[in-house]
Amino acid sequence: MSSSPDVPARRSGGDLADYVSLLRRRRLIVLSMLLAGTGGGLALLWATPASYTASAQVLVTPAGPQEQVNQVTARQREPLNLDTEAQIARSAVVAARARGLFGGLSGPAEVSVPPNTSVLEISCTAAAPATAASCADAYALAYLAQRRESSTQTLTAQLKAVLVKLKQVNASLTTVATTLPGLGNGTAERALALQRQNVLLRQVHALTARYDALRTVAVTPGSVISRPVAPTEPRAPRPPLYLGSGLMTGLLCGVGCAWIRDRLDTTLRDTADVRRLTGLEAVDDEGLRGLGGAVLVVSVPGTPPREVRRAARALRERGVPVAGTLLTGGAFSPSAVQSPHTPRADGIVPSGRTVAGGRRGRLP
Structure with a gap:
Protein backbone atom coordinates (compact mmCIF):
# COMPACT_ATOMS: atom_id res chain seq x y z
CA MET A 1 0.00 0.00 0.00
CA SER A 2 1.07 3.60 -0.45
CA SER A 3 0.12 6.76 1.31
CA SER A 4 -1.91 9.29 -0.67
CA PRO A 5 -2.34 13.05 -0.58
CA ASP A 6 -5.95 12.60 0.53
CA VAL A 7 -5.01 10.47 3.52
CA PRO A 8 -1.92 11.89 5.23
CA ALA A 9 0.46 9.30 6.56
CA ARG A 10 0.75 9.09 10.29
CA ARG A 11 4.34 9.15 11.43
CA SER A 12 5.54 8.28 14.88
CA GLY A 13 5.90 11.21 17.22
CA GLY A 14 3.80 13.28 19.55
CA ASP A 15 2.68 10.58 21.98
CA LEU A 16 4.73 8.67 24.51
CA ALA A 17 3.39 5.42 23.07
CA ASP A 18 4.79 6.38 19.65
CA TYR A 19 8.26 6.89 21.08
CA VAL A 20 8.09 3.62 22.99
CA SER A 21 6.97 1.84 19.83
CA LEU A 22 9.80 3.45 17.87
CA LEU A 23 12.38 2.31 20.41
CA ARG A 24 10.91 -1.18 20.39
CA ARG A 25 11.09 -1.39 16.59
CA ARG A 26 14.66 -0.03 16.45
CA ARG A 27 15.95 -1.61 19.63
CA LEU A 28 18.94 -3.13 17.84
CA ILE A 29 20.13 0.30 16.72
CA VAL A 30 19.61 1.80 20.18
CA LEU A 31 21.35 -1.09 21.93
CA SER A 32 24.29 -1.06 19.53
CA MET A 33 24.84 2.70 19.92
CA LEU A 34 24.41 2.36 23.68
CA LEU A 35 27.08 -0.33 23.80
CA ALA A 36 29.33 1.71 21.51
CA GLY A 37 29.02 4.80 23.71
CA THR A 38 29.70 2.82 26.87
CA GLY A 39 32.67 1.12 25.22
CA GLY A 40 34.01 4.49 24.09
CA GLY A 41 33.73 5.81 27.64
CA LEU A 42 35.59 2.77 28.96
CA ALA A 43 38.31 3.14 26.32
CA LEU A 44 38.75 6.83 27.10
CA LEU A 45 38.84 6.03 30.82
CA TRP A 46 41.53 3.43 30.21
CA ALA A 47 43.56 5.73 27.93
CA THR A 48 43.47 8.77 30.25
CA PRO A 49 46.44 8.73 32.66
CA ALA A 50 45.69 9.06 36.36
CA SER A 51 46.49 12.35 38.09
CA TYR A 52 46.87 13.03 41.80
CA THR A 53 46.39 16.34 43.62
CA ALA A 54 47.96 17.37 46.93
CA SER A 55 47.37 20.64 48.82
CA ALA A 56 49.29 22.71 51.34
CA GLN A 57 47.79 25.47 53.47
CA VAL A 58 49.84 28.58 54.24
CA LEU A 59 48.88 31.10 56.93
CA VAL A 60 49.84 34.57 55.70
CA THR A 61 50.72 37.15 58.35
CA PRO A 62 51.81 40.81 58.04
CA ALA A 63 55.48 40.68 57.24
CA GLY A 64 56.48 44.29 57.80
CA PRO A 65 55.54 47.95 57.35
CA GLN A 66 53.63 49.32 54.40
CA GLU A 67 51.86 46.03 53.78
CA GLN A 68 49.37 46.02 50.91
CA VAL A 69 46.05 46.05 52.72
CA ASN A 70 42.68 44.98 51.45
CA GLN A 71 39.34 46.61 52.11
CA VAL A 72 37.43 44.63 54.70
CA THR A 73 34.28 43.14 53.11
CA ALA A 74 31.88 40.27 53.74
CA ARG A 75 34.17 37.96 51.73
CA GLN A 76 37.51 39.20 53.02
CA ARG A 77 37.59 40.30 56.63
CA GLU A 78 41.36 40.24 56.96
CA PRO A 79 43.44 43.38 56.30
CA LEU A 80 45.90 41.56 54.03
CA ASN A 81 45.24 41.60 50.30
CA LEU A 82 45.17 37.84 49.83
CA ASP A 83 44.07 38.10 46.21
CA THR A 84 47.38 39.79 45.46
CA GLU A 85 49.22 37.19 47.53
CA ALA A 86 47.52 34.43 45.54
CA GLN A 87 48.79 35.96 42.31
CA ILE A 88 52.29 36.14 43.76
CA ALA A 89 52.12 32.50 44.84
CA ARG A 90 51.41 31.38 41.26
CA SER A 91 53.91 33.80 39.67
CA ALA A 92 56.93 32.78 37.61
CA VAL A 93 59.32 33.97 40.35
CA VAL A 94 57.82 31.59 42.90
CA ALA A 95 57.72 28.80 40.30
CA ALA A 96 61.44 29.25 39.66
CA ARG A 97 62.17 29.06 43.38
CA ALA A 98 60.00 25.97 43.72
CA ARG A 99 61.80 24.37 40.80
CA GLY A 100 65.04 25.00 42.61
CA LEU A 101 63.71 23.24 45.71
CA PHE A 102 62.06 20.41 43.79
CA GLY A 103 63.08 19.85 40.20
CA GLY A 104 60.18 17.57 39.26
CA LEU A 105 57.49 20.24 38.89
CA SER A 106 54.79 19.04 36.51
CA GLY A 107 53.05 22.37 36.01
CA PRO A 108 51.82 25.57 37.66
CA ALA A 109 50.19 25.39 41.05
CA GLU A 110 46.57 26.18 41.78
CA VAL A 111 46.08 28.78 44.53
CA SER A 112 42.75 29.51 46.20
CA VAL A 113 41.68 31.71 49.11
CA PRO A 114 39.03 30.28 51.46
CA PRO A 115 36.53 33.02 52.36
CA ASN A 116 37.05 35.00 55.57
CA THR A 117 40.53 33.58 56.19
CA SER A 118 44.16 34.60 55.89
CA VAL A 119 45.06 31.22 54.42
CA LEU A 120 46.31 30.32 50.95
CA GLU A 121 45.60 26.82 49.72
CA ILE A 122 48.29 25.76 47.25
CA SER A 123 47.57 22.62 45.19
CA CYS A 124 49.68 20.66 42.72
CA THR A 125 48.62 17.94 40.29
CA ALA A 126 51.03 15.23 39.12
CA ALA A 127 51.05 11.70 37.79
CA ALA A 128 52.39 10.27 41.07
CA PRO A 129 51.08 10.93 44.61
CA ALA A 130 54.54 11.63 46.06
CA THR A 131 55.35 14.03 43.23
CA ALA A 132 52.15 15.99 43.83
CA ALA A 133 52.86 16.28 47.56
CA SER A 134 56.47 17.37 47.00
CA CYS A 135 55.40 19.91 44.40
CA ALA A 136 52.81 21.51 46.71
CA ASP A 137 55.32 21.61 49.57
CA ALA A 138 57.94 23.20 47.30
CA TYR A 139 55.50 25.89 46.16
CA ALA A 140 54.50 26.68 49.76
CA LEU A 141 58.12 27.01 50.90
CA ALA A 142 59.08 28.98 47.81
CA TYR A 143 56.21 31.42 48.36
CA LEU A 144 57.20 32.01 51.99
CA ALA A 145 60.85 32.46 50.98
CA GLN A 146 59.88 34.93 48.28
CA ARG A 147 57.62 36.81 50.69
CA ARG A 148 60.38 36.95 53.34
CA GLU A 149 62.95 38.18 50.83
CA SER A 150 60.61 40.80 49.41
CA SER A 151 59.66 42.06 52.89
CA THR A 152 63.32 42.15 53.95
CA GLN A 153 64.27 44.15 50.87
CA THR A 154 61.44 46.60 51.50
CA LEU A 155 62.44 47.00 55.14
CA THR A 156 66.10 47.50 54.24
CA ALA A 157 65.17 50.13 51.67
CA GLN A 158 63.08 51.98 54.25
CA LEU A 159 65.93 51.90 56.81
CA LYS A 160 68.34 53.30 54.24
CA ALA A 161 65.91 56.07 53.30
CA VAL A 162 65.35 57.06 56.96
CA LEU A 163 69.10 56.96 57.65
CA VAL A 164 69.88 59.17 54.67
CA LYS A 165 67.23 61.65 55.73
CA LEU A 166 68.52 61.60 59.30
CA LYS A 167 72.05 62.37 58.14
CA GLN A 168 70.78 65.29 56.09
CA VAL A 169 68.86 66.72 59.03
CA ASN A 170 71.87 66.29 61.34
CA ALA A 171 74.06 68.10 58.85
CA SER A 172 71.59 71.00 58.68
CA LEU A 173 71.36 71.07 62.45
CA THR A 174 75.12 71.26 62.75
CA THR A 175 75.22 74.18 60.34
CA VAL A 176 72.58 76.07 62.32
CA ALA A 177 74.35 75.36 65.60
CA THR A 178 77.66 76.79 64.33
CA THR A 179 76.03 80.01 63.13
CA LEU A 180 74.14 80.80 66.36
CA PRO A 181 77.15 82.13 68.36
CA GLY A 182 77.85 84.78 65.75
CA LEU A 183 74.33 86.17 65.81
CA GLY A 184 73.47 88.97 68.18
CA ASN A 185 70.85 88.59 70.84
CA GLY A 186 67.45 89.99 69.91
CA THR A 187 68.14 90.12 66.22
CA ALA A 188 65.78 88.66 63.63
CA GLU A 189 68.49 86.39 62.23
CA ARG A 190 69.05 84.77 65.64
CA ALA A 191 65.30 84.25 66.10
CA LEU A 192 65.00 82.55 62.70
CA ALA A 193 68.04 80.41 63.42
CA LEU A 194 66.60 79.32 66.78
CA GLN A 195 63.27 78.45 65.13
CA ARG A 196 65.02 76.43 62.44
CA GLN A 197 67.07 74.66 65.09
CA ASN A 198 63.90 73.63 66.94
CA VAL A 199 62.33 72.29 63.73
CA LEU A 200 65.44 70.27 62.91
CA LEU A 201 65.57 68.88 66.43
CA ARG A 202 61.99 67.68 66.13
CA GLN A 203 62.81 66.08 62.77
CA VAL A 204 65.83 64.37 64.25
CA HIS A 205 63.72 63.04 67.08
CA ALA A 206 61.02 61.73 64.70
CA LEU A 207 63.51 60.16 62.30
CA THR A 208 65.41 58.55 65.13
CA ALA A 209 62.19 57.03 66.49
CA ARG A 210 61.24 55.84 63.00
CA TYR A 211 64.66 54.31 62.48
CA ASP A 212 64.56 52.53 65.82
CA ALA A 213 61.05 51.22 65.06
CA LEU A 214 62.13 49.82 61.68
CA ARG A 215 65.16 48.14 63.21
CA THR A 216 62.91 46.29 65.67
CA VAL A 217 60.45 45.05 63.02
CA ALA A 218 60.47 41.25 62.73
CA VAL A 219 59.89 39.86 59.26
CA THR A 220 57.20 37.17 59.61
CA PRO A 221 55.96 36.10 56.15
CA GLY A 222 53.77 33.31 57.49
CA SER A 223 53.92 29.60 58.08
CA VAL A 224 52.75 26.32 56.60
CA ILE A 225 49.89 25.19 58.82
CA SER A 226 49.05 22.07 56.82
CA ARG A 227 51.76 20.11 55.05
CA PRO A 228 50.72 18.28 51.87
CA VAL A 229 50.05 14.57 52.17
CA ALA A 230 50.42 12.12 49.28
CA PRO A 231 46.87 11.30 48.09
CA THR A 232 45.70 7.72 48.07
CA GLU A 233 43.18 8.07 45.25
CA PRO A 234 43.55 9.83 41.90
CA ARG A 235 41.66 13.02 41.25
CA ALA A 236 41.14 12.14 37.60
CA PRO A 237 39.90 10.36 35.63
CA ARG A 238 36.59 9.73 37.38
CA PRO A 239 34.91 6.50 36.27
CA PRO A 240 31.31 7.69 36.91
CA LEU A 241 31.90 10.78 34.78
CA TYR A 242 33.40 8.88 31.85
CA LEU A 243 30.93 5.99 31.97
CA GLY A 244 27.95 8.28 32.46
CA SER A 245 29.02 10.52 29.59
CA GLY A 246 29.56 7.53 27.30
CA LEU A 247 26.23 6.03 28.29
CA MET A 248 24.29 9.25 27.68
CA THR A 249 26.12 9.92 24.40
CA GLY A 250 25.37 6.42 23.15
CA LEU A 251 21.75 6.69 24.21
CA LEU A 252 21.25 10.04 22.48
CA CYS A 253 22.98 8.83 19.31
CA GLY A 254 20.95 5.61 19.37
CA VAL A 255 17.64 7.44 19.72
CA GLY A 256 18.62 9.87 16.95
CA CYS A 257 19.72 7.12 14.57
CA ALA A 258 16.60 5.09 15.38
CA TRP A 259 14.37 8.07 14.63
CA ILE A 260 16.14 8.79 11.32
CA ARG A 261 16.06 5.12 10.31
CA ASP A 262 12.39 4.91 11.19
CA ARG A 263 11.60 8.00 9.13
CA LEU A 264 13.40 6.64 6.07
CA ASP A 265 12.16 3.06 6.33
CA THR A 266 8.95 2.35 4.37
CA THR A 267 9.00 -1.43 4.68
Whole structure:
Protein backbone atom coordinates (compact mmCIF):
# COMPACT_ATOMS: atom_id res chain seq x y z
CA MET A 1 0.00 0.00 0.00
CA SER A 2 1.07 3.60 -0.45
CA SER A 3 0.12 6.76 1.31
CA SER A 4 -1.91 9.29 -0.67
CA PRO A 5 -2.34 13.05 -0.58
CA ASP A 6 -5.95 12.60 0.53
CA VAL A 7 -5.01 10.47 3.52
CA PRO A 8 -1.92 11.89 5.23
CA ALA A 9 0.46 9.30 6.56
CA ARG A 10 0.75 9.09 10.29
CA ARG A 11 4.34 9.15 11.43
CA SER A 12 5.54 8.28 14.88
CA GLY A 13 5.90 11.21 17.22
CA GLY A 14 3.80 13.28 19.55
CA ASP A 15 2.68 10.58 21.98
CA LEU A 16 4.73 8.67 24.51
CA ALA A 17 3.39 5.42 23.07
CA ASP A 18 4.79 6.38 19.65
CA TYR A 19 8.26 6.89 21.08
CA VAL A 20 8.09 3.62 22.99
CA SER A 21 6.97 1.84 19.83
CA LEU A 22 9.80 3.45 17.87
CA LEU A 23 12.38 2.31 20.41
CA ARG A 24 10.91 -1.18 20.39
CA ARG A 25 11.09 -1.39 16.59
CA ARG A 26 14.66 -0.03 16.45
CA ARG A 27 15.95 -1.61 19.63
CA LEU A 28 18.94 -3.13 17.84
CA ILE A 29 20.13 0.30 16.72
CA VAL A 30 19.61 1.80 20.18
CA LEU A 31 21.35 -1.09 21.93
CA SER A 32 24.29 -1.06 19.53
CA MET A 33 24.84 2.70 19.92
CA LEU A 34 24.41 2.36 23.68
CA LEU A 35 27.08 -0.33 23.80
CA ALA A 36 29.33 1.71 21.51
CA GLY A 37 29.02 4.80 23.71
CA THR A 38 29.70 2.82 26.87
CA GLY A 39 32.67 1.12 25.22
CA GLY A 40 34.01 4.49 24.09
CA GLY A 41 33.73 5.81 27.64
CA LEU A 42 35.59 2.77 28.96
CA ALA A 43 38.31 3.14 26.32
CA LEU A 44 38.75 6.83 27.10
CA LEU A 45 38.84 6.03 30.82
CA TRP A 46 41.53 3.43 30.21
CA ALA A 47 43.56 5.73 27.93
CA THR A 48 43.47 8.77 30.25
CA PRO A 49 46.44 8.73 32.66
CA ALA A 50 45.69 9.06 36.36
CA SER A 51 46.49 12.35 38.09
CA TYR A 52 46.87 13.03 41.80
CA THR A 53 46.39 16.34 43.62
CA ALA A 54 47.96 17.37 46.93
CA SER A 55 47.37 20.64 48.82
CA ALA A 56 49.29 22.71 51.34
CA GLN A 57 47.79 25.47 53.47
CA VAL A 58 49.84 28.58 54.24
CA LEU A 59 48.88 31.10 56.93
CA VAL A 60 49.84 34.57 55.70
CA THR A 61 50.72 37.15 58.35
CA PRO A 62 51.81 40.81 58.04
CA ALA A 63 55.48 40.68 57.24
CA GLY A 64 56.48 44.29 57.80
CA PRO A 65 55.54 47.95 57.35
CA GLN A 66 53.63 49.32 54.40
CA GLU A 67 51.86 46.03 53.78
CA GLN A 68 49.37 46.02 50.91
CA VAL A 69 46.05 46.05 52.72
CA ASN A 70 42.68 44.98 51.45
CA GLN A 71 39.34 46.61 52.11
CA VAL A 72 37.43 44.63 54.70
CA THR A 73 34.28 43.14 53.11
CA ALA A 74 31.88 40.27 53.74
CA ARG A 75 34.17 37.96 51.73
CA GLN A 76 37.51 39.20 53.02
CA ARG A 77 37.59 40.30 56.63
CA GLU A 78 41.36 40.24 56.96
CA PRO A 79 43.44 43.38 56.30
CA LEU A 80 45.90 41.56 54.03
CA ASN A 81 45.24 41.60 50.30
CA LEU A 82 45.17 37.84 49.83
CA ASP A 83 44.07 38.10 46.21
CA THR A 84 47.38 39.79 45.46
CA GLU A 85 49.22 37.19 47.53
CA ALA A 86 47.52 34.43 45.54
CA GLN A 87 48.79 35.96 42.31
CA ILE A 88 52.29 36.14 43.76
CA ALA A 89 52.12 32.50 44.84
CA ARG A 90 51.41 31.38 41.26
CA SER A 91 53.91 33.80 39.67
CA ALA A 92 56.93 32.78 37.61
CA VAL A 93 59.32 33.97 40.35
CA VAL A 94 57.82 31.59 42.90
CA ALA A 95 57.72 28.80 40.30
CA ALA A 96 61.44 29.25 39.66
CA ARG A 97 62.17 29.06 43.38
CA ALA A 98 60.00 25.97 43.72
CA ARG A 99 61.80 24.37 40.80
CA GLY A 100 65.04 25.00 42.61
CA LEU A 101 63.71 23.24 45.71
CA PHE A 102 62.06 20.41 43.79
CA GLY A 103 63.08 19.85 40.20
CA GLY A 104 60.18 17.57 39.26
CA LEU A 105 57.49 20.24 38.89
CA SER A 106 54.79 19.04 36.51
CA GLY A 107 53.05 22.37 36.01
CA PRO A 108 51.82 25.57 37.66
CA ALA A 109 50.19 25.39 41.05
CA GLU A 110 46.57 26.18 41.78
CA VAL A 111 46.08 28.78 44.53
CA SER A 112 42.75 29.51 46.20
CA VAL A 113 41.68 31.71 49.11
CA PRO A 114 39.03 30.28 51.46
CA PRO A 115 36.53 33.02 52.36
CA ASN A 116 37.05 35.00 55.57
CA THR A 117 40.53 33.58 56.19
CA SER A 118 44.16 34.60 55.89
CA VAL A 119 45.06 31.22 54.42
CA LEU A 120 46.31 30.32 50.95
CA GLU A 121 45.60 26.82 49.72
CA ILE A 122 48.29 25.76 47.25
CA SER A 123 47.57 22.62 45.19
CA CYS A 124 49.68 20.66 42.72
CA THR A 125 48.62 17.94 40.29
CA ALA A 126 51.03 15.23 39.12
CA ALA A 127 51.05 11.70 37.79
CA ALA A 128 52.39 10.27 41.07
CA PRO A 129 51.08 10.93 44.61
CA ALA A 130 54.54 11.63 46.06
CA THR A 131 55.35 14.03 43.23
CA ALA A 132 52.15 15.99 43.83
CA ALA A 133 52.86 16.28 47.56
CA SER A 134 56.47 17.37 47.00
CA CYS A 135 55.40 19.91 44.40
CA ALA A 136 52.81 21.51 46.71
CA ASP A 137 55.32 21.61 49.57
CA ALA A 138 57.94 23.20 47.30
CA TYR A 139 55.50 25.89 46.16
CA ALA A 140 54.50 26.68 49.76
CA LEU A 141 58.12 27.01 50.90
CA ALA A 142 59.08 28.98 47.81
CA TYR A 143 56.21 31.42 48.36
CA LEU A 144 57.20 32.01 51.99
CA ALA A 145 60.85 32.46 50.98
CA GLN A 146 59.88 34.93 48.28
CA ARG A 147 57.62 36.81 50.69
CA ARG A 148 60.38 36.95 53.34
CA GLU A 149 62.95 38.18 50.83
CA SER A 150 60.61 40.80 49.41
CA SER A 151 59.66 42.06 52.89
CA THR A 152 63.32 42.15 53.95
CA GLN A 153 64.27 44.15 50.87
CA THR A 154 61.44 46.60 51.50
CA LEU A 155 62.44 47.00 55.14
CA THR A 156 66.10 47.50 54.24
CA ALA A 157 65.17 50.13 51.67
CA GLN A 158 63.08 51.98 54.25
CA LEU A 159 65.93 51.90 56.81
CA LYS A 160 68.34 53.30 54.24
CA ALA A 161 65.91 56.07 53.30
CA VAL A 162 65.35 57.06 56.96
CA LEU A 163 69.10 56.96 57.65
CA VAL A 164 69.88 59.17 54.67
CA LYS A 165 67.23 61.65 55.73
CA LEU A 166 68.52 61.60 59.30
CA LYS A 167 72.05 62.37 58.14
CA GLN A 168 70.78 65.29 56.09
CA VAL A 169 68.86 66.72 59.03
CA ASN A 170 71.87 66.29 61.34
CA ALA A 171 74.06 68.10 58.85
CA SER A 172 71.59 71.00 58.68
CA LEU A 173 71.36 71.07 62.45
CA THR A 174 75.12 71.26 62.75
CA THR A 175 75.22 74.18 60.34
CA VAL A 176 72.58 76.07 62.32
CA ALA A 177 74.35 75.36 65.60
CA THR A 178 77.66 76.79 64.33
CA THR A 179 76.03 80.01 63.13
CA LEU A 180 74.14 80.80 66.36
CA PRO A 181 77.15 82.13 68.36
CA GLY A 182 77.85 84.78 65.75
CA LEU A 183 74.33 86.17 65.81
CA GLY A 184 73.47 88.97 68.18
CA ASN A 185 70.85 88.59 70.84
CA GLY A 186 67.45 89.99 69.91
CA THR A 187 68.14 90.12 66.22
CA ALA A 188 65.78 88.66 63.63
CA GLU A 189 68.49 86.39 62.23
CA ARG A 190 69.05 84.77 65.64
CA ALA A 191 65.30 84.25 66.10
CA LEU A 192 65.00 82.55 62.70
CA ALA A 193 68.04 80.41 63.42
CA LEU A 194 66.60 79.32 66.78
CA GLN A 195 63.27 78.45 65.13
CA ARG A 196 65.02 76.43 62.44
CA GLN A 197 67.07 74.66 65.09
CA ASN A 198 63.90 73.63 66.94
CA VAL A 199 62.33 72.29 63.73
CA LEU A 200 65.44 70.27 62.91
CA LEU A 201 65.57 68.88 66.43
CA ARG A 202 61.99 67.68 66.13
CA GLN A 203 62.81 66.08 62.77
CA VAL A 204 65.83 64.37 64.25
CA HIS A 205 63.72 63.04 67.08
CA ALA A 206 61.02 61.73 64.70
CA LEU A 207 63.51 60.16 62.30
CA THR A 208 65.41 58.55 65.13
CA ALA A 209 62.19 57.03 66.49
CA ARG A 210 61.24 55.84 63.00
CA TYR A 211 64.66 54.31 62.48
CA ASP A 212 64.56 52.53 65.82
CA ALA A 213 61.05 51.22 65.06
CA LEU A 214 62.13 49.82 61.68
CA ARG A 215 65.16 48.14 63.21
CA THR A 216 62.91 46.29 65.67
CA VAL A 217 60.45 45.05 63.02
CA ALA A 218 60.47 41.25 62.73
CA VAL A 219 59.89 39.86 59.26
CA THR A 220 57.20 37.17 59.61
CA PRO A 221 55.96 36.10 56.15
CA GLY A 222 53.77 33.31 57.49
CA SER A 223 53.92 29.60 58.08
CA VAL A 224 52.75 26.32 56.60
CA ILE A 225 49.89 25.19 58.82
CA SER A 226 49.05 22.07 56.82
CA ARG A 227 51.76 20.11 55.05
CA PRO A 228 50.72 18.28 51.87
CA VAL A 229 50.05 14.57 52.17
CA ALA A 230 50.42 12.12 49.28
CA PRO A 231 46.87 11.30 48.09
CA THR A 232 45.70 7.72 48.07
CA GLU A 233 43.18 8.07 45.25
CA PRO A 234 43.55 9.83 41.90
CA ARG A 235 41.66 13.02 41.25
CA ALA A 236 41.14 12.14 37.60
CA PRO A 237 39.90 10.36 35.63
CA ARG A 238 36.59 9.73 37.38
CA PRO A 239 34.91 6.50 36.27
CA PRO A 240 31.31 7.69 36.91
CA LEU A 241 31.90 10.78 34.78
CA TYR A 242 33.40 8.88 31.85
CA LEU A 243 30.93 5.99 31.97
CA GLY A 244 27.95 8.28 32.46
CA SER A 245 29.02 10.52 29.59
CA GLY A 246 29.56 7.53 27.30
CA LEU A 247 26.23 6.03 28.29
CA MET A 248 24.29 9.25 27.68
CA THR A 249 26.12 9.92 24.40
CA GLY A 250 25.37 6.42 23.15
CA LEU A 251 21.75 6.69 24.21
CA LEU A 252 21.25 10.04 22.48
CA CYS A 253 22.98 8.83 19.31
CA GLY A 254 20.95 5.61 19.37
CA VAL A 255 17.64 7.44 19.72
CA GLY A 256 18.62 9.87 16.95
CA CYS A 257 19.72 7.12 14.57
CA ALA A 258 16.60 5.09 15.38
CA TRP A 259 14.37 8.07 14.63
CA ILE A 260 16.14 8.79 11.32
CA ARG A 261 16.06 5.12 10.31
CA ASP A 262 12.39 4.91 11.19
CA ARG A 263 11.60 8.00 9.13
CA LEU A 264 13.40 6.64 6.07
CA ASP A 265 12.16 3.06 6.33
CA THR A 266 8.95 2.35 4.37
CA THR A 267 9.00 -1.43 4.68
CA LEU A 268 5.61 -3.02 5.48
CA ARG A 269 5.98 -5.93 7.85
CA ASP A 270 2.61 -6.14 9.55
CA THR A 271 -0.66 -4.30 9.84
CA ALA A 272 0.80 -1.96 12.43
CA ASP A 273 3.26 -0.67 9.81
CA VAL A 274 0.38 0.02 7.45
CA ARG A 275 -1.44 2.11 10.01
CA ARG A 276 1.78 3.87 11.03
CA LEU A 277 3.02 4.73 7.54
CA THR A 278 -0.23 5.34 5.66
CA GLY A 279 -2.80 6.20 8.27
CA LEU A 280 -5.12 3.55 6.79
CA GLU A 281 -6.63 0.59 8.60
CA ALA A 282 -5.41 -2.87 7.52
CA VAL A 283 -6.58 -6.38 8.29
CA ASP A 284 -4.80 -9.71 8.46
CA ASP A 285 -5.89 -13.15 7.13
CA GLU A 286 -8.51 -13.66 9.82
CA GLY A 287 -9.87 -10.18 9.26
CA LEU A 288 -10.12 -10.76 5.52
CA ARG A 289 -12.11 -13.95 5.95
CA GLY A 290 -14.45 -12.19 8.31
CA LEU A 291 -15.31 -9.35 5.96
CA GLY A 292 -18.34 -11.19 4.64
CA GLY A 293 -17.81 -10.17 1.01
CA ALA A 294 -15.37 -9.94 -1.86
CA VAL A 295 -12.21 -7.91 -1.68
CA LEU A 296 -11.33 -5.26 -4.24
CA VAL A 297 -7.55 -4.89 -4.82
CA VAL A 298 -6.78 -1.19 -5.34
CA SER A 299 -3.53 0.00 -6.92
CA VAL A 300 -1.58 3.14 -7.62
CA PRO A 301 0.22 3.83 -10.88
CA GLY A 302 3.79 2.72 -11.31
CA THR A 303 3.70 -1.02 -10.51
CA PRO A 304 3.99 -3.83 -13.11
CA PRO A 305 0.68 -5.61 -13.87
CA ARG A 306 2.14 -9.00 -12.94
CA GLU A 307 2.28 -7.91 -9.36
CA VAL A 308 -1.49 -7.36 -9.40
CA ARG A 309 -2.13 -10.90 -10.46
CA ARG A 310 0.32 -12.19 -7.86
CA ALA A 311 -1.44 -10.29 -5.08
CA ALA A 312 -4.90 -11.41 -6.18
CA ARG A 313 -3.72 -15.03 -6.50
CA ALA A 314 -2.23 -14.91 -3.00
CA LEU A 315 -5.56 -13.75 -1.61
CA ARG A 316 -7.52 -16.46 -3.42
CA GLU A 317 -5.12 -19.13 -2.14
CA ARG A 318 -5.96 -18.00 1.39
CA GLY A 319 -9.64 -18.41 0.71
CA VAL A 320 -10.39 -14.74 0.34
CA PRO A 321 -12.87 -13.92 -2.46
CA VAL A 322 -11.45 -11.28 -4.79
CA ALA A 323 -13.97 -9.22 -6.73
CA GLY A 324 -11.31 -7.72 -8.96
CA THR A 325 -8.67 -5.05 -9.14
CA LEU A 326 -8.92 -1.33 -9.63
CA LEU A 327 -6.36 0.89 -11.39
CA THR A 328 -6.55 4.53 -10.28
CA GLY A 329 -5.41 6.96 -12.93
CA GLY A 330 -4.27 9.66 -10.47
CA ALA A 331 -3.67 9.95 -6.79
CA PHE A 332 -5.07 7.18 -4.65
CA SER A 333 -8.19 8.10 -2.70
CA PRO A 334 -9.89 5.68 -0.32
CA SER A 335 -13.19 7.48 -0.89
CA ALA A 336 -13.07 6.40 -4.53
CA VAL A 337 -12.83 2.76 -3.49
CA GLN A 338 -15.78 3.14 -1.14
CA SER A 339 -17.96 4.70 -3.85
CA PRO A 340 -20.86 2.45 -5.03
CA HIS A 341 -20.14 3.50 -8.62
CA THR A 342 -16.56 2.22 -8.62
CA PRO A 343 -15.92 0.44 -11.97
CA ARG A 344 -14.54 -3.07 -12.20
CA ALA A 345 -11.14 -3.04 -13.93
CA ASP A 346 -7.81 -4.75 -13.85
CA GLY A 347 -5.06 -2.58 -12.36
CA ILE A 348 -1.98 -2.48 -10.20
CA VAL A 349 -1.40 -2.79 -6.47
CA PRO A 350 1.30 -0.68 -4.78
CA SER A 351 4.71 -2.31 -5.32
CA GLY A 352 2.81 -5.49 -6.19
CA ARG A 353 2.66 -6.54 -2.55
CA THR A 354 0.04 -6.59 0.11
CA VAL A 355 0.22 -6.87 3.85
CA ALA A 356 -2.80 -9.10 3.93
CA GLY A 357 -1.73 -12.63 4.64
CA GLY A 358 1.48 -11.56 6.37
CA ARG A 359 3.55 -10.88 3.24
CA ARG A 360 6.12 -8.10 3.41
CA GLY A 361 6.20 -5.15 1.07
CA ARG A 362 7.75 -1.72 0.66
CA LEU A 363 6.09 1.59 0.01
CA PRO A 364 7.15 3.17 -3.28
